[in-house]
Amino acid sequence: MAVVYIQRDAQQQISALRRDLPPVGQEAYWHAIESQQPEVLAFLQAVGPEIENPLASTDLGLARVTEDLIDLLIDQGLIRFTDLPEGAQAKLMERRTRRASLNRLSLLESDGDADPAQLP
Numbered sequence: 001m002a003v004v005y006i007q008r009d010a011q012q013q014i015s016a017l018r019r020d021l022p023p024v025g026q027e028a029y030w031h032a033i034e035s036q037q038p039e040v041l042a043f044l045q046a047v048g049p050e051i052e053n054p055l056a057s058t059d060l061g062l063a064r065v066t067e068d069l070i071d072l073l074i075d076q077g078l079i080r081f082t083d084l085p086e087g088a089q090a091k092l093m094e095r096r097t098r099r100a101s102l103n104r105l106s107l108l109e110s111d112g113d114a115d116p117a118q119l120p
Contacts, residue, residue, distance in 0.1 A: 004040060005030040014043040067095060 007016040007029055017040065022030035033040060070092065073079045081089060 002035040003032050004035045006033050006040070006043075007031075014039055017043060067092065 005018045005020075005022055006014045008031070009015040018030070021027075070079075070084070074081055081092075084092070
């Protein structure tokens with residue numbers, strides 16, 4: 001069975017995990033444990049996306065920044081939408097369509113939530 005090395009926090013919960021040996025001089029801070037222990041699996045499941053792609057938590061925000069930047073460049077006439085590769089055009093159109101749909105749903109929900117007594 002494979003062994004991993006863990007650190008625990010003040011509540012004795014796993015706070016860090018590594019597959020390789022701890023750095024020389026820091027062995028006392030790490031404890032060997034079987035990788036299939038339930039607490040190891042739970043820790044990996046909780047932080048899984050960050051381990052697989054440490055940038056995953058920023059991807060959605062950066063996607064929105066990229067969309068806004070493309071819109072700004074188009075609005076200022078620095079690029080044309082048709083200058084973008086067809087795949088990029090399709091993805092941007094899909095996002096715009098979905099965003100417009102979400103905005104419409106949001107407006108419908110807020111209209112339906114209005115107090116009838118407050119309507120003119």
